[in-house]
Amino acid sequence: MTSSYLELVCPAGTPAALRAAITAGADTVYCGFRDCTNARNYPGLNFDRKEMIEGVAYAHARGRQVLVAINTFPRAGDEEPWHRAVDAAAEAGADAVILADIGVLDYATRHHPKLRRHLSVQASAANPMSIMFYRDNFDIKRVVLPRVLSIEDVAALIEQTGIETEVFAFGSVGPMSEGRCFLSSYMTGISPTSEGACAPASHVVYKEDGGCMKSYLGNVALNEFAKDEPAAYPTPCKGRYVTHDRASYLFEEPIGLNAIDILPQLKAAGVTALKIEGRQRSRAYVAQVVGTFRKALDDLAGGAVSVAANDLKSVAEGGHETFGAYKTGWR
Amino acid sequence: MTIGKKASNLTIGPLFFNWSVEKRRDFYFRIADEADVDCVYVGEVVCSKRESSFEDHLPEIVDRLNAAGKEVVRSTLALVTSEREMNAIKANIGYEQLIEANDVASLQSLKGSPHVIGPFINVFNETTCDFLVRNGAKRIVLAVEASAAAIGIIAAKASAIETEVMVFGRQPLSVAMRCYHARSHGLTRDSCQFVCGLDADGLPADTIDGQPILTVNGTQTMSHGYGVLLNELGRLQGMGVSHFRLSPQDVDMVRVAALYRAVLDKKSTAAEALDKLKTLTAEVPFINGFIHGREGLSWVEN
Structure with a gap:
């Protein structure tokens, strides 16, 4: 039996959501600064620098980790906010930054070589050659895989690259190649x-x-x-x-991704971490989804085949659920 | 401003649509023989399933274009996932032909050899541009979303790099794994029957109110309107943009090229060229919003 542990990575749109996610059993939370440097730049969301320092301290005191998403693409002539965000994540003691832009990756590699770097889904790295490009140039330790891959694709990619992967387990279905949809x-x-x-x-x-x-x-x-x-x-x-x-619905129905019933397959594929999406969602959503996945993962670790009651339909996008590309692929 | 800059180059971008072998060959032969363009991009960008039917005929097209004095660049896939697609990318690299990389997958193999960065790789800022130049890029084709301000800043680096802007054609807005053309016919990508070949200028997708809004081309989604930057050509030349891309549509591209060439060479005004262009493009509206920092679907009068 594999002893590998599936890490549960959870959204924190606000400091309150960060605490709720940790209470509900998140191993790791991810969050962003309150500006255009992260891909959930919506009113009322995200962290200022002081809140980030406090959030990291809160998580570390409980043995949990914080990832900071700086995963948009800087505008020409205005790269400072992105560079300052990387500096601030390092100062706050974040466990890693999640980056997408080649220029920001280059900045972080040069100025904060010891700050762990993850590749954001916004970089749309859907094949081993792309992943190796980012690893060789920017020493990325983990890649967040695009939602366009089947489980077989995911397994093959892990086998060929040997890199840590984080895959979406719950949230939105993104039919377009991410980070390059206009x-x-x-x-x-x-x-x-x-x-x-x-x-x-x-x-x-x-x-x-x-x-x-x-x-x-x-x-x-x-x-x-x-x-x-x-x-x-x-x-x-x-x-x-x-x-x-x-x-x-020419591209995709308004439907939510829920991979809770295929966790054993994702684990067998060699996935390192499961990502719950939803920094724009409420604290109650975070608590419910994280709690349900925590129970499912604990059952799985204990050898149970299946699993926690899947009662997440009410919080899924559009009230409907899908396995997305995992089961059948989009071919 | 910049020393050693070439004159304004007119280019034909990669054909996005799934035209028949005969239609493609006729198109490229006519471009070779009649179009006043400096550079032609060939190769499949949208879907690897289309490649096999076209591959056999590529050498004669490349020869004809080369014989006509055109620079020929080999464009590659915008979204690479399968091993077969990766092998195809690797197979393209290493020939003498210049490669246009459209997925980061190509960049590792191209390191150190001159290449073009296509519009499907995000180059939004100077640091990214600098990195790619160090990796060997000699030309960067900017994403359709780029504003004039962004183009100006990147083009100002023109001593180190050539910059290319798409100035004619439906604007590519997204790429995907799923084939929407097949889906619209109740098929999947694997069972597609190449239905994308039915629509030489793409499949119209209208809003529920009946407003033409998008165009589906296999796994690619494009604007309904043709991007037309005739009014902006002079400003782009002034910024140091060196290459101007015409994206093939199912219209008389030789005459489209002649209109753009005349404006670039100051032998015609943009207003005259716009009037003439409208006679070639039927009902399709013109759009130019992105370069003005507006909705991409809008038209901004200069």
Whole structure:
């Protein structure tokens, strides 16, 4: 039997969520600074420098770890905020930084060689050659794998590179290659890649139209719902579009990823860590999802085949769940 | 501003659509024989399943383009995942032909030899640009999202690097594993029957209100409108941009090239060229929002 331990990596959009995640059993939390340097740059979220220092101290006092996501792409002529964020993560004593941009990786490698570096999913490294490029040049210790891979792909990649991997276990399904999707900026003018906000709430409008509710991003109608139907958030890749005279979820349904039923397969594939997504979600969400996964992982470590009651549907995106690309792939 | 800078080069970017072998060959032969362009990118960027049908005919296309005095660059896949795709990338590297890397997967093998960084690798800032130059990049094609301010800062490094901006064609907005073209027909990527070949200019995807908004091309999603930076050419030249990319659409690309060439050479005004371009592109609207820091789908009058 394998003795490998699956590390549970959990979101902390706020200091309160950080404490909730740790109380619920997170091994590691990840968070970001309150600016454009992280990919969840939404109002009311994230940490200032003092909060980061306190958060790291709180986690370390309980034997847990903190990762700092600095995973957007600096704008030309304005790289300072990203470099200062790396400096501040190092000062706070973070256990690692999660980076995507080659320039930020280069800065961190030169200025903070001892600060552990993880490769963000935003770098879209979906093959061994890309991973080796980042490892050889920037000594990355772990890669967060894109959500476009099947379990077989994940296993093969781990075997070929021998690197630590972190995979998404719960949260959103991202059908596009991450970090290089310009759909949201095409519709809003705000860049997820360098401003850290996909489908920003400031550009979201819901309008009643006859008997139904329509959702818009910018001026683009993305979906419509019957009055009694829950209205999904208008993200460009989760909208309804018309092809061949028929409206459909052309890219992906508004549905949540939940891998809790395939944890044994992920462990067998050699995965190091499981990532729960949702820094933009509530503290209650964090507590519920983290607690459920903690129990499932403890059962798994104890040899139980299956597992904690999977009662997460109510908090999944759109109220529906999928294995994403893991089971069947997207081929 | 910069010493040793070449004149403005006009380029034909890689063909994103799945045209038949005959249509592709006719297109490239006509570009070789009739188009006043300096450089032509060939090779499949979107989907590795399309490559085999085209591969056999590539050498004669490359020969014809070379004989016509065009620089030929081999473009590579934007999203690499399978071992077969990695092997294909490796096989392309090592020939004399210049390579355009579109996935970071290529960069390790290209280290130390001159190459082009394609628009699917994020180069948003100077530090990234500097790193890639040290790795051997000689030219950087900026992402479609790049604003004029960002282009200006990176192009100002022009003594170290050539910069290329896409100035015509549907703007590539995302790449994916899943094939949306197949999905729209109730198929999967593995069972796709090459339905992407049915739409030579891409498959329109409209909003539920009937507004044309996106174009699906296999695993790629593009804008509905054609990106048109005719009004901005003079400003880009002034910034030091050295290469101007026309992305092949199912329109008369030789005449499109002639219109852009005339504006670059100051033999025509942008306004004249825009009027003429509209007669070639039917109903498709023009867009230019990204370079002005706006919604990519918008048109900003200069």
